[in-house]
Amino acid sequence: MEHIWDFESVFTNWRLLLIGLGNTVLLAVVCLGIGLFLGLFIGAARYSKNRLLNVPASVFVEVFRNTPALVQIMWFFFAFPIISPFRIDSFTAATLGLSLNTAAFCSEIYRAGIQSIHRGQWEAAKALGMRYGEQMRRVILPQAMRRMIPAFMNRAIELTKMTSLASVIAFGELVHQAKTISTIEFNPIETYTVVGLIFFIMIWPIAIAVRGLERRLSRHE
Amino acid sequence: MGYEWDFGVVFRDFDLLLLGLVNTLKVTGLALLFGVPLGLILALLRLSRHGVIRIPVGIVIEFLRSTPPLVQLFWLFFALPILTGINITPFIASVVTFSFQSSAFFAEVFRGGIVSIEKGQWEAAKAIGMDRGQSMRRVILPQAVKRMIPAFLERVIELMKTTTLVATVSYADLLYEANTIAQATFRPLEVFTVAAAMYFAVLFPVSLFVRRLERRLGRTGEGTVH
Amino acid sequence: MTELLKIENLNKSFGALEVLKGIDLTVEKGETVVILGSSGSGKSTLLRCVNFMEIPTSGRIAIAGKPVGTERSRASGRIQVDYRESELIGIRATVGMVFQHFNLFPHMTAFGNVMEGPRTVLKLPRGECEARAETYLSKVGLADKMHSYPAHLSGGQQQRVAIARALAMEPQLMLFDEATSALDPELVGEVLQTIRSLADEGMTMLIVTHELGFAYSVASKVLFLSDGVILEQGAPDDVLVRPKQQRTRDFLRGHATYKLPDLAIT
Numbered sequence: 001m002e003h004i005w006d007f008e009s010v011f012t013n014w015r016l017l018l019i020g021l022g023n024t025v026l027l028a029v030v031c032l033g034i035g036l037f038l039g040l041f042i043g044a045a046r047y048s049k050n051r052l053l054n055v056p057a058s059v060f061v062e063v064f065r066n067t068p069a070l071v072q073i074m075w076f077f078f079a080f081p082i083i084s085p086f087r088i089d090s091f092t093a094a095t096l097g098l099s100l101n102t103a104a105f106c107s108e109i110y111r112a113g114i115q116s117i118h119r120g121q122w123e124a125a126k127a128l129g130m131r132y133g134e135q136m137r138r139v140i141l142p143q144a145m146r147r148m149i150p151a152f153m154n155r156a157i158e159l160t161k162m163t164s165l166a167s168v169i170a171f172g173e174l175v176h177q178a179k180t181i182s183t184i185e186f187n188p189i190e191t192y193t194v195v196g197l198i199f200f201i202m203i204w205p206i207a208i209a210v211r212g213l214e215r216r217l218s219r220h221e
Numbered sequence: 222m223g224y225e226w227d228f229g230v231v232f233r234d235f236d237l238l239l240l241g242l243v244n245t246l247k248v249t250g251l252a253l254l255f256g257v258p259l260g261l262i263l264a265l266l267r268l269s270r271h272g273v274i275r276i277p278v279g280i281v282i283e284f285l286r287s288t289p290p291l292v293q294l295f296w297l298f299f300a301l302p303i304l305t306g307i308n309i310t311p312f313i314a315s316v317v318t319f320s321f322q323s324s325a326f327f328a329e330v331f332r333g334g335i336v337s338i339e340k341g342q343w344e345a346a347k348a349i350g351m352d353r354g355q356s357m358r359r360v361i362l363p364q365a366v367k368r369m370i371p372a373f374l375e376r377v378i379e380l381m382k383t384t385t386l387v388a389t390v391s392y393a394d395l396l397y398e399a400n401t402i403a404q405a406t407f408r409p410l411e412v413f414t415v416a417a418a419m420y421f422a423v424l425f426p427v428s429l430f431v432r433r434l435e436r437r438l439g440r441t442g443e444g445t446v447h
Numbered sequence: 448m449t450e451l452l453k454i455e456n457l458n459k460s461f462g463a464l465e466v467l468k469g470i471d472l473t474v475e476k477g478e479t480v481v482i483l484g485s486s487g488s489g490k491s492t493l494l495r496c497v498n499f500m501e502i503p504t505s506g507r508i509a510i511a512g513k514p515v516g517t518e519r520s521r522a523s524g525r526i527q528v529d530y531r532e533s534e535l536i537g538i539r540a541t542v543g544m545v546f547q548h549f550n551l552f553p554h555m556t557a558f559g560n561v562m563e564g565p566r567t568v569l570k571l572p573r574g575e576c577e578a579r580a581e582t583y584l585s586k587v588g589l590a591d592k593m594h595s596y597p598a599h600l601s602g603g604q605q606q607r608v609a610i611a612r613a614l615a616m617e618p619q620l621m622l623f624d625e626a627t628s629a630l631d632p633e634l635v636g637e638v639l640q641t642i643r644s645l646a647d648e649g650m651t652m653l654i655v656t657h658e659l660g661f662a663y664s665v666a667s668k669v670l671f672l673s674d675g676v677i678l679e680q681g682a683p684d685d686v687l688v689r690p691k692q693q694r695t696r697d698f699l700r701g702h703a704t705y706k707l708p709d710l711a712i713t
Contacts, residue, residue, distance in 0.1 A: 003304050066424040067417045068382035071396055075417060078400075078409040083224050157287070164289035168389055175291055188299035196288045196296060203287040345550035345609075347500060349564035349616055350540025352532070359567050363554045 009185040010194050020177030021198065027163045027173060030095055032156055035102025043107035057107075064104035070165045073097035077169040094166035102159050109155065113148035114140060147217060153210045157203050164199075174198060230406040231415045241398030242419055248312070248394065249381045252319035256380070259320065260327025265357075267332055285325035290383050294318045298390050311392035315384070323380045330372045334365035371435045378424050378431075395419060450512065451476045451620060451651050452497065456526055457506030459492055466492045468675040470506070474620075474668075477649045481662040483686075484672035485698055490655045493672065494622050497653060498542040499535040503528070510538060511619060540568050543613030547625040549605045551597040557584060557608045558593040564616045583611035587641050603634030607641055614645075621645065623654040639665075659702050663687050671695045 010017075045057035064072065077093035088096075117140050125135040167176035178195045182188040231238070266278040285293070298314040301307065309317075338361050346356035388397035399416035403409035452474040459467040466489045474480050484490045495501040497508065499515070505525040508515050515538055516528040552560050561580040565571045571579075584593050587607040597605050606626060613621060623642060627635045639661050646652060646665050656662055662669060662683065669686040671679040671694075679692050690696050 062425060062428070063417075063421060066378070066428055067420045068385040068396070070382075070385040070388070071399075071413065071417050071420060074396070074400070075413045078403060079413040080410075082410045161287075161289040164291040165386075167291070175289065175295070178292075178295075182299070188295070189303055192292055192296040192300065196284075196292045199288045199292060200284055204283060207283065207287055339550075341546060341548050341550035342552065344500065345546065345552070345612075348498060348539055348544040348546075349612065350536050350568040351564075352536055355567050359563065360552055364552075367554070 003189070005190060006187055007190050007194070009187045010181065010190045013181045013185070016177045016181055017174070017194070017198070020172060020174040020195075023171065024160070024163050024173040027091070027094055027098065027166060027171070028156070028160045031098040031102050031163075032159055034095070034099035035106050035155070035159070036152065038099070038103035039106025040110055042103055043110035046107060047111060060100075061104045061107055064101050065108075069097060069101050069162050070168060072101055073165050073169060090166065090169045090171040093169055094163070094171050098159060098162055098166075101162070102155060105155055105158075106152065109148050109151040110144075113144035113151070116147055117143050150210045150213045150217070153206055153213070157206050157210075160203055161199070224410075226411060227408060228411050228415070230408045231402070231411045234402045234406070237398045237402060238395060238416065238419065241393060241395035241416075242423070244392065245381065245384055245394040245396075246423075248315050248319060248384045248387055248392070249377075251316045252323050252380060252384070253377065255316070255320035256323035257327050259324035261331050263324060263328035264331035264335065267328060268335060282325045282328050285322055286329070290318065290322045291386050291389065293322055294386055294390060311387065311390040314390060315387040315392050319380065319384060322383070323376065326376050326379070327373070330369050330376060331365070333372065334369035335361055337368055338364050368438070371431050371438070374427060374431045374434075378427055381424060382420070449476045450474075451478075451510065452653075453507075453509040454497070455507040455509075456524060457493070457496060457508065458504045458525065459489075459496055459501060460504045466675050467496070467503075470675075470677060472670070472677070474651060474653065476651055478667045479646045479650075479652045479654065479665055480668045480670065481666040481683075482653065482655045482670045482672060483657075483659075483662065483698065485701075488672040489675040490672045491624055494544075494624050494653055494655055497620070497622060498539050498544055499530070500539075500544070502530060502535075510542070536568075540564070540616055541618050541620070543616060543618035543621040545606070545609050545613055545621070545623045545626045547628050549597070549602070549609045549629075551605055551609055551612070553597050556594050556596055557589060557600065557611075560597070560608055561611045561615045564612065569616065579615045579617075580611075583614045584608070586614065587611045588637075601634060602630045603637045606630065606638045610638075610641055610645075619651065621650055621652045623652065623656065625655050625657070627656065627658060657702065659687065659699070671698065673698075 042057050042060060045053040046061060048054050048057075073094055076096040077088065077090060080093070080096070081088045121139055121143065122135055125139040130138065163173055164175040166173050167179065170176060174195050178191045182191040185191070263278055263282055266274050267282060269275045269278075294314065297318050298309070298311065301309055301314070335357075342360055342364065343356055346360040351359065384394060385396045387394050388400065391397065395416055399412050403412040406412065450473055452472070454470055454472040457467055457470040457472075458465070470493060472480075482490045482493065492501060496503045505527055507518065507526045507528060515534065516530040519527040519529050521527075551557075552563065555563060558577075558580050561583055562576045565576040565579050566573070581590070581593070584590055587610055589604060589607055589611070592600060592604060592608075597608070600608065610626075626642070627638050630638065635658070639658065642652070642654065643661075643665050654662070654665075664683075666683045668680060669683050670677050671686055671690070671692070673694050679686055679690060679695050685691075686695065687699065690699060
C-alpha cells in the first residue's frame with residue numbers, strides 16, 4: 001500500500017502544536033520544581049530517626065514509586081475530586097500526580113547522593129566543631145549536589161516523557177494536540193512523527209549532557 | 222466531608238480487575254520475551270568497532286529512549302495499518318511497541334554491564350587465544366549479567382508501569398478495566414484506589430527484592446550497574 | 448640450539464608517542480630472558496607485542512622459525528606487515544601470558560580457569576581438559592585449592608593459578624608481565640619459586656620484573672630497556688654487576704634496596 005506523506009497538514013496547524021509544546025514545557029517545569037523541593041524534605045524525613053516522620057515518608061515514596069504514573073494521574077483526576085475540598089481541573093490533576101511522583105524519585109536521589117559522601121567528611125567537619133546543619137550545608141551537600149545533578153537530569157527526562165500521560169485526561173499538551181490534529185486532518189502518521197521528533201529534540205540534548213557530566217565526574221573521582 | 226466509602230461495588234467486579242491484571246502481566250511478559258534478546262543484540266551492535274553499525278544503532282536506541290512511549294504506541298497503532306495495510310489489534314500494537322521500547326532500555330543495561338567489566342578480563346581471554354565472540358560469551362557476559370540483575374529488574378518494574386498506556390488504545394488491562402468499572406458504578410475513588418493497590422502489590426515485592434540484591438552485591442564488592 | 452623467537456626492527460607507536468624504537472632480539476629455546484627498565488621504558492609493550500596483544504607498528508616477529516603475518520614492504524628499513532586476526536589468535540594460544548593483576552576469571556573456580564583455554568580455544572575433549580587442569584594446578588602447588596574461587600585465594604595463589612592457566616595451553620613460550628608487582632611482599636616468594644622451577648625445566652620465558660635478585664639468579668640473558676631501545680644486553684653478571692652504561696647504573700642504584708650479591712655499583 002502506497003502512503004502519500006503529507007506533512008503540510010501538520011504544519012498548517014503549527015499554532016496548536018505550539019500551544020501543546022508550551023503546555024508540555026509548563027507542566028514539566030512546574031512538576032520538576034515542586035518535585036525537587038518536596039523531595040528534599042521527604043528524603044530528610046525518610047531518614048530521620050523519628051518514626052512519626054520516617055514511616056509516612058517511606059510509605060509515600062514506596063507508593064509513588066511502585067504504582068504507574070498514569071494510575072496516579074487518573075486517580076487525581078477521577079477519584080480525588082470526590083474527597084477534595086477544591087475543584088480539580090486536568091492541569092491540577094496532572095501536576096499533583098507528576099509532582100508527587102517526581103518528589104518520590106528525587107528523595108531517593110538526595111539520599112543516595114548524601115550517602116555516597118565518605119564518612120570521613122562528616123567526621124572532619126565535626127572535628128572542626130561544626131553543628132549537624134553546618135556539616136550538611138557547608139561540607140556534605142556541596143559535594144553531594146555535584147554527584148546528584150546527572151540523576152536529577154535523568155529525572156527531568158523521564159518527567160518530560162511522562163507529561164504525555166496528561167493527554168489521557170485531556171490536558172492540552174503536545175500529544176493531546178496531536179490527537180486533535182490527526183482527528184481533523186486524518187494524518188496520524190505525520191502528526192505523531194512530528195510530535196515524536198519534537199520530544200526527541202527536547203530530550204536528546206539533555207541525555208547527551210548527562211553522559212558528558214557523568215564522564216567528567218567519574219574522571220574527577 | 223461526609224463521603225461514605227463503599228468498596229462493595231469494587232469487589233462485585235473484582236474478577237474483571239483480576240482479568241485486567243492478567244492482561245497487564247501478559248503484555249509485560251511478552252514485551253520482556255522479545256525485548257530482552259533484542260536489547261542484547263542492540264547492545265552488541267552498539268559496541269561494534271564499525272561506525273556504520275554502531276552509529277545508526279545508537280541513534281535508534283537514543284530515539285526510543287528519548288520519546289514518550291505513548292507517542293510510540295499511538296504512532297504504531299495508527300500508522301502501521303496505514304503503511305502496511307495490515308490491521309492490528311490493540312494487543313499486538315502494545316506488545317510490539319513495548320518490546321521495542323523496552324529493548325532500548327535493556328540494551329543500555331546490557332551495555333552498562335559489559336563495559337563495567339575490567340579490561341584485564343578481555344586481555345586474559347585474548348591472551349589464551351579466545352576471539353572476541355568467545356571472550357564475550359565465556360568471560361564477559363557471565364560476569365556482566367550478575368551485575369546487571371538489579372538494573373534489569375528495575376527496568377522490568379518500569380516496563381510494567383508503562384504498560385498502563387495500553388488502556389489508551391482500549392486494550393483491557395487493569396487500568397482499562399478500572400476505568401470501565403469506575404464509570405459504570407460512579408465509584409471512581411474506590412475503584413482507582415483498589416487498582417493502584419493491585420499494581421503496588423505486584424511491584425513492591427520486586428522493588429524490595431532489588432534493594433536486597435543490591436545491598437548483597439554491594440557488600441561482596443561486586444557492584445552493580447545502572 | 449634452536450631459535451624460538453626472533454624480533455627484527457620492531458617499532459610500536461601509540462599515536463604520536465613512540466614506545467619501541469627498532470628492537471632486535473633473538474631468544475633461543477630454553478632461555479630465560481629478563482627485561483629490565485624503568486616505567487615507560489617500553490618493556491611491557493615489548494612483551495605485549497610478542498603475543499600480539501598489541502599490534503606492532505612495523506617490524507617482523509618470527510616464532511619457532513615461522514614469521515608471523517605477510518610482509519607488505521620494507522621501505523627505508525621499516526618492515527610493514529599485514530596480520531590476519533585468525534593467525535594472531537593461533538599465536539596467542541601457543542604463547543602464555545601472565546599479568547600483573549592476575550586477571551583470573553572470577554566466575555570460575557581455579558579448576559575452571561585452567562580448563563577454560565583447552566576447552567574453549569583448543570576444543571579438547573572434556574576429560575583431557577580436566578586432566579590438564581589437575582596436572583598444572585598440582586604443578587603450581589594448588590591441587591588442594593582446585594575448587595576454590597579466585598576471591599577465596601590469596602594474591603600469590605591467584606597468580607599461581609594464572610600461571611597454571613597459561614601452562615595448560617602447553618605453550619612454547621611464556622611471558623611474565625610484572626607478575627609479582629601487585630603482590631604483598633610476603634607472597635612474592637612463592638610465585639618466583641614457581642617461575643624458577645619452570646626455568647629449571649627448560650621453559651622458554653620472557654620476564655619483565657623489578658626483582659633484581661631474582662633476575663640475577665634466574666636469567667640466562669638480561670636486557671636493559673630505556674626509551675624504547677635496548678641499551679644493554681648480556682649475561683646477568685655483565686648487565687647487573689658490571690653495567691657499561693651510565694643509565695643502567697642509575698637504574699640499578701635506584702633499586703639498590705633489592706639485595707644483589709656483590710653488586711658493584713660505583
